[in-house]
Structure formats: C-alpha cells, structure tokens
Amino acid sequence: MIAFWVISIVMVASAVATVTAKKPVYSVVALLLNFAALAALYITLSAEFLAVMQIIVYSGAILMLFLFVIALLSSGVSSFNVGPDRMPKAAIPAALVIAIALGFVVYGLSNASIATPAAPSGSALGPVGSADVFGSVSDFGKALFTTHLLPFEITALILMVAVVGVVLLAGDKTPFVGTRERAREVRREMREAILREGGVQ
Amino acid sequence: MDAVMNAAPLWVVILVKSAVLLLVVVTTFAYAMLFERKILAWMQLRPGPNRVGPWGLLQPAADAAKLILKEDLTPKTADPLIYRLAPFISLLTAFSVYAIIPFGASADGSAWAIGNVNAGILFVMAIASLGIYGISLGGWASGSKFPLLGSVRSTAQMISYELSMSLSFVGVLILAGTTSLDGIVNAQQRWWFLLPQFVGFVIYVITAVAETNRTPFDLVEAETELVGGFHTEYSGLRFGLFFIAEYVNMLTVACIATLLFLGGWNAPFGLGMVPGIVWFIAKVACFMFFYIWLRGTLPRFRYDRLMAFGWKVLLPIATLNLIATAVWVAYWGK
Known part of the structure; x- marks a missing residue:
C-alpha cells in the first residue's frame, strides 16, 4: 500500500510535468519517469511480464522515437509557447470529456462484479522460480495464444498495415540503383555541370 | 508492522549483496580497462601502461584520481x-x-x-x-x-x-x-x-x-x-x-x-x-x-x-x- 501511494504520487507529478514542461525534451524525460513508475505499479500488481513489456515497448522504443524526432526537428530548444495559443478554449471541453469518461469507468467499476483472479500463491511479487503464477511470462503467453488469440492476431494485422503504410508513404520511390551506377551518374552530372559553367579554368 | 519486521532482514541481505556486487563490478571495470590497454598494446608490439605500480597494476587508481580531480565543465x-x-x-x-x-x-x-x-x-x-x-x-x-x-x-x-x-x-x-x-x-x-x-x-x-x-x-x-x-x-x-x-x-x-x-x-x-x-x-x-x-x-x-x-x-x-x-x-x- 505504501508503494502504491509513493508510485502514484510520482506518476501524477511526472504526468503534470509532462504537460506543463516548457521544453519538449523535459516533457520526454518526465514521461519516461511516468512510464517507469507505471512499470513499478504493474510489478506491485504482480504483472511482471506487463511491467517489462511496458518498459521495452513504451520507454525503450516509442518514447525513444519521440526524443529522436524532438532532438532533430527543433534541436529541442524551442519552447511550446511559440505559435497561436489555442489551449484555453480547448481546455474546458477536454476536461469535461475526460471527467465524463473517468466517471463511466468509476461507475462501471463500482457496479460490475469484476472477476478477480485467484490470489497468487506466495508473495505478491510472485514466488521465485515458479512459472505458473498470475502475471508471469508463461501465464501471459498462454492467455495470449489461447483465450485471446483472435484479438492478438487482429492487432498484429493492424500493426502490419501501419508498417506497410509507412513504407508506402515514406519509402524511397525512385527505382533501386546500385552504388556503382549511382556513382557513375553523379560523375556524369558533375561533368555536365562543369561544362555548363564554362569548364574548369 | 509484522510485514516490516519480516521484511527487514531481507532488505539488509539485499543491501549487503548489492554493495558487495557493486564493489566487485567497479573493480572488474577498472581492471577490464587495464586489461584492454595491455592487450591492445601487445597486439601493437608496445609495452602499454607500465609506470604506475608493478606491471602498471595501479594505473586504474591513477586514472580515477585524474578524472575526479579534473575540472567539470558545463x-x-x-x-x-x-x-x-x-x-x-x-x-x-x-x-x-x-x-x-x-x-x-x-x-x-x-x-x-x-x-x-x-x-x-x-x-x-x-x-x-x-x-x-x-x-x-x-x-x-x-x-x-x-x-x-x-x-x-x-x-x-x-x-x-x-x-x-x-x-x-x-x-x-x-x-x-x-x-x-x-x-x-x-x-x-x-x-x-x-x-x-x-x-x-x-x-x-x-x-x-x-x-x-x-x-x-x-x-x-x-x-x-x-x-x-x-x-x-x-x-x-x-x-x-x-x-x-x-x-x-x-x-x-x-x-x-x-x-x-x-x-x-x-x-x-x-x-x-x-x-x-x-x-x-x-x-x-x-x-x-x-x-x-x-x-x-x-x-x-x-x-x-x-x-x-x-x-x-x-x-x-x-x-x-x-x-x-x-x-x-x-x-x-x-
């Protein structure tokens, strides 16, 4: 319980910092802290696999991409304050929508009888070495590939569509040219350019 | 309170283990560096670091002292x-x-x-x-x-x-x-x-x-x-x-x-x-x-x-x- 409160405070604080930070890179660092705290929260819920995946996928890959783009696009120094300030107008409706959505969640949670998984035997962190505890890798894998196979495959398909889309949108559309041919082409272009300029003195 | 009492020895054990391991890893790092410099030197037919201590064995300590005493610029x-x-x-x-x-x-x-x-x-x-x-x-x-x-x-x-x-x-x-x-x-x-x-x-x-x-x-x-x-x-x-x-x-x-x-x-x-x-x-x-x-x-x-x-x-x-x-x-x- 102590761990829950400490982690929650860190999470809320870092989430606020993510939104309010003046520099984009600070936002990324705050979000990184937030993701790490979320992983810690998963561990206290004995969802070991989910915690590790949270770090590998979100912190390691997605957030890294954010940082990459921010560092390259703006050198990270321009602050968010540039440009027209549209936030105040959007703030109140956005807050309302989120409040309603969260209200539904709380309402649903208080009414529905949630199928609580059988309490894991042993400590909350999962007994060391045993493979079949709730939230462990093998448990997660079994659920993923038997009960939830269809959603899993559909998700894989959607991700595949995204990958193909990226290649179509951003891929190099010029036909493939070998290195040597390309070098020859460049040489020819240079020679023509020199001739146009009146030749080398 | 019981949980804390039971957990206390475990925490102490983990703390001691961590401290020992940290020491071991840092020492290994120091000598891995010396190892690397020596091996590279032999591959290039030169003696490598051999001034600090016998066979250059105290070189990592000298390097550490240098890095710590050097000015930290921002x-x-x-x-x-x-x-x-x-x-x-x-x-x-x-x-x-x-x-x-x-x-x-x-x-x-x-x-x-x-x-x-x-x-x-x-x-x-x-x-x-x-x-x-x-x-x-x-x-x-x-x-x-x-x-x-x-x-x-x-x-x-x-x-x-x-x-x-x-x-x-x-x-x-x-x-x-x-x-x-x-x-x-x-x-x-x-x-x-x-x-x-x-x-x-x-x-x-x-x-x-x-x-x-x-x-x-x-x-x-x-x-x-x-x-x-x-x-x-x-x-x-x-x-x-x-x-x-x-x-x-x-x-x-x-x-x-x-x-x-x-x-x-x-x-x-x-x-x-x-x-x-x-x-x-x-x-x-x-x-x-x-x-x-x-x-x-x-x-x-x-x-x-x-x-x-x-x-x-x-x-x-x-x-x-x-x-x-x-x-x-x-x-x-x-």
Missing part, C-alpha cells in the same frame, strides 16, 4: 539539468542489470543473484533499452553539433540492432522453455546453446558489439569525424561515469553471452571439480578478450553500410533462425 550552450542527469542515467541502467544476473549456483540449485525474477532475460532487455537515454540525452543536452550527431547516430544504431539481438535471444528462450536466467543455465547442462543456436550466437555477438558502441560499430564516437561523439563536451567525473557505463555494459554483454550461449556456470567436458563460479568468470573473461581482439583487428564500418547490414542482413537471418528453431522444437523438440 558548456554555456548546454541544458544544465539534462546535461548533468544524462551520465547518471547511463550508469544507473548499466548497474541495475546486475540486480538479476546469477553468477553461480549452490548445491541445492539456488542461484547466486541479488534477485531472481521470472522475466529474467526480458528484464535485461528492458533495462538495456533504457541505456540509450543516457547517450541520446547527453548528446542533445551538450548543445553543440558533434555530440548531437553522435547521439542521433547511436540512437538509430541501437534501435536497429536491438531488434536482431532480441530475436537471437528468442531462439534460446524457445530451447530453454523459460525466461529466467538460472533456468536457461540449467537447461544447458547437457550441451551449451552455443551448438544448437550457433547462428543465434553469431548474431548476438555482432549485435552486442553494436549495442555497446564498440569497434567496429563505434560510429557514435568516431574520432575522425565526430571528435568524441556524444561525450565531446563532457569532462572530469561526468565523462568518467559514461566511461564506466560503457565498460560495465561490455561486462553485462559478456555475462549474458555466458549465461545464454556458453552454459553459464556449467563445467565443460565433465570438469565438475572446478567450482562453477570459476567457469563463469573464465567464460566472461574469454568474451571480454574477444571484444578487445575485435578492437585491435577491425576497422570501423561506414554508417550507411552499418544500417544496411543491420536491417538487410542481420534481421532476416535472425528471423529465419527463430523460425527454424521454432519448427525444430515443435516437431522434434523436448
């Missing part, structure tokens, strides 16, 4: 907060992997590790994927060209090679049927995974060298093009922290190679009378030597070739290896 253009934070991120991620790496096993089969988690190897991957932040944030926060270029290169390189590395792990995981590190070692009692997973091992070694930014994949700090790469602006102890992180990461990579492919603390050829920890250390040392050997032998890759190699050669081979392993285990396995 460039005017740097982002002070992140500039200071970055080396610590590198160091933290480098050391935290050791929380779960087992170095041996007692007679009753319990592993010698601070913590033994089910997700073992996945935990290592998670922590390793965070290690990039130290480099990329450090390069960005320095506020000048060369570090930024170096860090962008490193980010792209590490993301590209991480994929093939993970795939090379999965082959081992399929064979072992577990993700916990001591489980993987126990699965290698009959033969090391080096044999059935030779392709995986080669891919792991290549990607591991790339992940730790060592020659021939050290484009991150290519002296001839980028001055010092991401740590150009760093000096004194902060540079030292990056340096420690790099060597500790090398050591981690050697430990993982030992655990996953070289049988961990299992003795080869039935030489069981030598304790497992000795085998473990010997295997890690061999791997470290291999690293240095590479550095003494190979020239640096060109950047576009590095990327093409990672995506067009390593990734397809790693995928094929994974598929072949999965099919083999499904039809003839276990």
Whole structure:
C-alpha cells in the first residue's frame, strides 16, 4: 500500500510535468519517469511480464522515437509557447470529456462484479522460480495464444498495415540503383555541370 | 508492522549483496580497462601502461584520481539539468542489470543473484533499452553539433540492432522453455546453446558489439569525424561515469553471452571439480578478450553500410533462425 501511494504520487507529478514542461525534451524525460513508475505499479500488481513489456515497448522504443524526432526537428530548444495559443478554449471541453469518461469507468467499476483472479500463491511479487503464477511470462503467453488469440492476431494485422503504410508513404520511390551506377551518374552530372559553367579554368 | 519486521532482514541481505556486487563490478571495470590497454598494446608490439605500480597494476587508481580531480565543465550552450542527469542515467541502467544476473549456483540449485525474477532475460532487455537515454540525452543536452550527431547516430544504431539481438535471444528462450536466467543455465547442462543456436550466437555477438558502441560499430564516437561523439563536451567525473557505463555494459554483454550461449556456470567436458563460479568468470573473461581482439583487428564500418547490414542482413537471418528453431522444437523438440 505504501508503494502504491509513493508510485502514484510520482506518476501524477511526472504526468503534470509532462504537460506543463516548457521544453519538449523535459516533457520526454518526465514521461519516461511516468512510464517507469507505471512499470513499478504493474510489478506491485504482480504483472511482471506487463511491467517489462511496458518498459521495452513504451520507454525503450516509442518514447525513444519521440526524443529522436524532438532532438532533430527543433534541436529541442524551442519552447511550446511559440505559435497561436489555442489551449484555453480547448481546455474546458477536454476536461469535461475526460471527467465524463473517468466517471463511466468509476461507475462501471463500482457496479460490475469484476472477476478477480485467484490470489497468487506466495508473495505478491510472485514466488521465485515458479512459472505458473498470475502475471508471469508463461501465464501471459498462454492467455495470449489461447483465450485471446483472435484479438492478438487482429492487432498484429493492424500493426502490419501501419508498417506497410509507412513504407508506402515514406519509402524511397525512385527505382533501386546500385552504388556503382549511382556513382557513375553523379560523375556524369558533375561533368555536365562543369561544362555548363564554362569548364574548369 | 509484522510485514516490516519480516521484511527487514531481507532488505539488509539485499543491501549487503548489492554493495558487495557493486564493489566487485567497479573493480572488474577498472581492471577490464587495464586489461584492454595491455592487450591492445601487445597486439601493437608496445609495452602499454607500465609506470604506475608493478606491471602498471595501479594505473586504474591513477586514472580515477585524474578524472575526479579534473575540472567539470558545463558548456554555456548546454541544458544544465539534462546535461548533468544524462551520465547518471547511463550508469544507473548499466548497474541495475546486475540486480538479476546469477553468477553461480549452490548445491541445492539456488542461484547466486541479488534477485531472481521470472522475466529474467526480458528484464535485461528492458533495462538495456533504457541505456540509450543516457547517450541520446547527453548528446542533445551538450548543445553543440558533434555530440548531437553522435547521439542521433547511436540512437538509430541501437534501435536497429536491438531488434536482431532480441530475436537471437528468442531462439534460446524457445530451447530453454523459460525466461529466467538460472533456468536457461540449467537447461544447458547437457550441451551449451552455443551448438544448437550457433547462428543465434553469431548474431548476438555482432549485435552486442553494436549495442555497446564498440569497434567496429563505434560510429557514435568516431574520432575522425565526430571528435568524441556524444561525450565531446563532457569532462572530469561526468565523462568518467559514461566511461564506466560503457565498460560495465561490455561486462553485462559478456555475462549474458555466458549465461545464454556458453552454459553459464556449467563445467565443460565433465570438469565438475572446478567450482562453477570459476567457469563463469573464465567464460566472461574469454568474451571480454574477444571484444578487445575485435578492437585491435577491425576497422570501423561506414554508417550507411552499418544500417544496411543491420536491417538487410542481420534481421532476416535472425528471423529465419527463430523460425527454424521454432519448427525444430515443435516437431522434434523436448
């Protein structure tokens, strides 16, 4: 319980910092802290696999991409304050929508009888070495590939569509040219350019 | 209150274990550095460091004293907060992997590790994927060209090679049927995974060298093009922290190679009378030597070739290896 409160405070604080930070890179660092705290929260819920995946996928890959783009696009120094300030107008409706959505969640949670998984035997962190505890890798894998196979495959398909889309949108559309041919082409272009300029003195 | 009372001894045990391990890893780092300088020197027919202490054995202490006493500069253009934070991120991620790496096993089969988690190897991957932040944030926060270029290169390189590395792990995981590190070692009692997973091992070694930014994949700090790469602006102890992180990461990579492919603390050829920890250390040392050997032998890759190699050669081979392993285990396995 102590761990829950400490982690929650860190999470809320870092989430606020993510939104309010003046520099984009600070936002990324705050979000990184937030993701790490979320992983810690998963561990206290004995969802070991989910915690590790949270770090590998979100912190390691997605957030890294954010940082990459921010560092390259703006050198990270321009602050968010540039440009027209549209936030105040959007703030109140956005807050309302989120409040309603969260209200539904709380309402649903208080009414529905949630199928609580059988309490894991042993400590909350999962007994060391045993493979079949709730939230462990093998448990997660079994659920993923038997009960939830269809959603899993559909998700894989959607991700595949995204990958193909990226290649179509951003891929190099010029036909493939070998290195040597390309070098020859460049040489020819240079020679023509020199001739146009009146030749080398 | 009861829970706290019961937990207290465990915390103390973990704390003591961590302190001892930290000491061991830092000492190993110091002598790994000396080892590297000596071996490189011999490969190039020169004596290497031999002034401080007999045979240069006190050289690491002299280096440490120099780094600590050196002025710690922060460039005017740097982002002070992140500039200071970055080396610590590198160091933290480098050391935290050791929380779960087992170095041996007692007679009753319990592993010698601070913590033994089910997700073992996945935990290592998670922590390793965070290690990039130290480099990329450090390069960005320095506020000048060369570090930024170096860090962008490193980010792209590490993301590209991480994929093939993970795939090379999965082959081992399929064979072992577990993700916990001591489980993987126990699965290698009959033969090391080096044999059935030779392709995986080669891919792991290549990607591991790339992940730790060592020659021939050290484009991150290519002296001839980028001055010092991401740590150009760093000096004194902060540079030292990056340096420690790099060597500790090398050591981690050697430990993982030992655990996953070289049988961990299992003795080869039935030489069981030598304790497992000795085998473990010997295997890690061999791997470290291999690293240095590479550095003494190979020239640096060109950047576009590095990327093409990672995506067009390593990734397809790693995928094929994974598929072949999965099919083999499904039809003839276990």
